Amino acid sequence: MNDYVVEANAVEKTLGRGAGEVHALRGIDLSLRPGELTLLMGPSGSGKTTLLLVLGCMLTPTSGSVTVCGTSISNADKEALAKIRREHVGFVFQSYHLFPTLTATQNVQLALDIRGEHGKRAAQKSREALAMVGLEQKMDSLPGGLSGGEQQRVAIARALVANPSVVLADEPTGALDGNNGQSIMRILADTAHGRERAVLVVTHDPRVIPYADRIIEIEDGLIVQERPGETDRPRMPKAVPFRA
Amino acid sequence: MSLVLTLASRNLFHDRLRFVATMVGIVFSVVLVMVQMGLFLGFGRMVTTMIDHASADLWILPKGAKCFEDPSLIDVKLRDRVATMDGVSSAVPLVIGFSDWRLESGELTPVFIVGADLRDGSLQPFNVVDGNVQALTQGANVAVDRSYFDRLGISGVGSTAEIRGRKVRVVAVTDGIRSFATTPYVFVDLKNARNYTGTPRDRASSVLVRLKSDADREKALSEIRAQAGDAEVLTSDDFRSRSRSFWLFGTGAGAALFAGALLGVIVGTVIVAQTLYSSTKDHLNEFATLRAMGSSNGYIYTVIIYQALINAVIGFAIAAGIGSIVVQMTAKSALPIVVTPWLMAALFALTVVMCVASGIGAIIRVVRIDPATVFMR
Ligand SMILES: Nc1ncnc2c1ncn2[C@@H]1O[C@H](COP(=O)(O)OP(=O)(O)OP(=O)(O)O)[C@@H](O)[C@H]1O
Ligand SMILES: [Mg+2]
Numbered sequence: 001m002n003d004y005v006v007e008a009n010a011v012e013k014t015l016g017r018g019a020g021e022v023h024a025l026r027g028i029d030l031s032l033r034p035g036e037l038t039l040l041m042g043p044s045g046s047g048k049t050t051l052l053l054v055l056g057c058m059l060t061p062t063s064g065s066v067t068v069c070g071t072s073i074s075n076a077d078k079e080a081l082a083k084i085r086r087e088h089v090g091f092v093f094q095s096y097h098l099f100p101t102l103t104a105t106q107n108v109q110l111a112l113d114i115r116g117e118h119g120k121r122a123a124q125k126s127r128e129a130l131a132m133v134g135l136e137q138k139m140d141s142l143p144g145g146l147s148g149g150e151q152q153r154v155a156i157a158r159a160l161v162a163n164p165s166v167v168l169a170d171e172p173t174g175a176l177d178g179n180n181g182q183s184i185m186r187i188l189a190d191t192a193h194g195r196e197r198a199v200l201v202v203t204h205d206p207r208v209i210p211y212a213d214r215i216i217e218i219e220d221g222l223i224v225q226e227r228p229g230e231t232d233r234p235r236m237p238k239a240v241p242f243r244a
Numbered sequence: 245m246s247l248v249l250t251l252a253s254r255n256l257f258h259d260r261l262r263f264v265a266t267m268v269g270i271v272f273s274v275v276l277v278m279v280q281m282g283l284f285l286g287f288g289r290m291v292t293t294m295i296d297h298a299s300a301d302l303w304i305l306p307k308g309a310k311c312f313e314d315p316s317l318i319d320v321k322l323r324d325r326v327a328t329m330d331g332v333s334s335a336v337p338l339v340i341g342f343s344d345w346r347l348e349s350g351e352l353t354p355v356f357i358v359g360a361d362l363r364d365g366s367l368q369p370f371n372v373v374d375g376n377v378q379a380l381t382q383g384a385n386v387a388v389d390r391s392y393f394d395r396l397g398i399s400g401v402g403s404t405a406e407i408r409g410r411k412v413r414v415v416a417v418t419d420g421i422r423s424f425a426t427t428p429y430v431f432v433d434l435k436n437a438r439n440y441t442g443t444p445r446d447r448a449s450s451v452l453v454r455l456k457s458d459a460d461r462e463k464a465l466s467e468i469r470a471q472a473g474d475a476e477v478l479t480s481d482d483f484r485s486r487s488r489s490f491w492l493f494g495t496g497a498g499a500a501l502f503a504g505a506l507l508g509v510i511v512g513t514v515i516v517a518q519t520l521y522s523s524t525k526d527h528l529n530e531f532a533t534l535r536a537m538g539s540s541n542g543y544i545y546t547v548i549i550y551q552a553l554i555n556a557v558i559g560f561a562i563a564a565g566i567g568s569i570v571v572q573m574t575a576k577s578a579l580p581i582v583v584t585p586w587l588m589a590a591l592f593a594l595t596v597v598m599c600v601a602s603g604i605g606a607i608i609r610v611v612r613i614d615p616a617t618v619f620m621r
Pocket of ligand 1: 016017020021022045046047048049050
């Protein structure tokens with residue numbers, strides 16, 4: 001197996017039908033490496049979310065190929081795509097999407113539960129994941145009792161607890177103020193650098209640029225620029241292995 | 245508690261009003277089915293009360309007799325032929341029929357006379373709570389049930405009235421021998437029964453045969469059949485099921501009860517399906533999130549099925565409580581609702597099936613979820 005966790009080659013994606021048809025991606029080549037935080041930037045409607053969905057096995061490309069951890073998704077059905085997501089991908093959404101009736105710990109534990117990990121051990125792992133994002137005081141709170149930044153940290157703990165190879169975040173700081181946004185980005189950067197995960201962050205927010213190892217600009221469904229970020233890569237992995 | 249169960253119960257209890265509506269639907273449905281089926285069982289038991297309490301192995305009946313109350317008659321000489329046969333321990337003629345009872349106030353009310361040869365012990369009054377059954381053999385004595393005291397204008401042992409112009413006297417009182425036809429049973433001696441019902445001396449309604457304990461039952465049955473000529477010979481079990489099917493299905497009463505039960509099941513299923521579907525729709529975003537996180541469809545079905553099962557268990561528990569009150573309330577009525585452990589088990593199974601089936605709509609909706617919608621919001 002090569003270095004890449006996710007590889008996209010000549011990916012095109014058409015959304016909608018008939019008169020409403022939109023050529024959202026028009027030939028994208030992109031690979032995500034472990035230990036690297038990639039920023040995906042571009043104007044509204046340029047295809048950022050569509051690309052993230054294709055890389056995250058939520059959509060299959062209209063043409064071109066996508067491989068996640070060595071598995072091609074071209075011929076996968078819905079259930080097979082779900083399996084690839086379950087095994088390799090963690091998502092962080094702009095609007096958190098926590099379960100309002102479950103506590104922070106239970107929300108995180110759900111990610112293990114769908115993978116067949118139940119019981120005390122799963123609860124313990126979930127609490128550890130929450131501690132890692134600095135929420136040891138809020139483990140039993142319901143999402144309604146948490147601030148936006150705290151909710152997003154629960155969502156990140158949920159995305160990370162099952163130890164995915166790739167973490168995809170769509171505007172994770174979009175709904176947060178500066179300080180909260182910074183701390184979320186720090187956690188995501190630590191995930192990439194400290195735990196050797198591939199992390200892709202879609203953003204509009206220039207304040208997150210300092211955390212990027214690589215910045216990709218997309219316009220109208222095409223990558224128009226790729227440049228290194230402001231971190232000094234290659235970076236040594238921190239000696240904090242993720243406790244699986 | 246497992247996380248799926250937690251999630252399922254939170255989904256359910258989150259919207260109290262909807263949960264209450266669901267419970268009302270299930271409880272209404274299960275209680276309705278319980279009452280209908282309980283009436284069915286009660287009715288089925290009641291129509292065979294007399295057969296159950298006769299100590300007969302075989303019944304010799306007029307051809308085509310459909311039930312205990314059948315008014316046709318047979319030749320009583322049959323009794324003498326059968327009584328002397330091998331393997332027969334006793335053969336007792338039974339005379340039954342409608343008659344008129346005149347209260348001391350002069351009012352008339354119909355009664356159903358049951359007359360047997362008490363000395364041979366064929367069909368005696370049972371559940372006797374007062375007086376002495378043996379006294380029936382003397383004079384114009386009768387036994388009646390205390391639930392009919394008002395109707396018959398009497399107050400207990402020693403009370404008097406008239407049947408067909410002949411003075412009678414209550415010598416024994418029973419408890420709980422009720423007729424579904426609401427006509428009171430009056431137990432009398434065989435001779436008196438002929439007088440009260442106008443049955444000729446050479447006829448009887450049936451002959452009750454008891455076999456010796458060591459008799460070859462099959463052989464005895466076929467020998468008696470050979471002797472019976474026009475009359476029919478049935479075992480108690482056959483007679484029981486024949487009366488039951490006559491009253492329950494021949495009259496349409498059973499079909500009506502089943503139709504009521506079916507209606508209950510349909511209404512219950514529709515209500516639960518509706519609430520489960522709308523609950524699922526409300527939580528669609530969460531199910532889509534689960535799907536985005538990579539959950540299998542099976543996991544999501546499990547959440548919905550658990551919701552259905554929680555509904556079933558709680559709904560059934562409430563329904564069983566209400567049902568037991570209804571059962572107690574009807575225990576002393578003309579037609580008690582009979583709820584057996586089997587009926588309860590069947591009702592629980594029905595509730596589970598009903599709730600799970602009603603989850604199908606929700607499941608079909610959930611299958612169509614597109615997890616990508618989670619990113620569009
Ligand atoms: N279901 C759909 N049917 C048709 N067109 C769609 C659909 N979803 C998105 N599009 C279009 O595809 C293009 C790319 O959309 P996408 O959501 O990927 O953009 P984006 O870069 O994420 O934008 P934003 O920054 O506003 O989130 C847009 O023109 C959008 O209108
Ligand atoms: Mg977008």
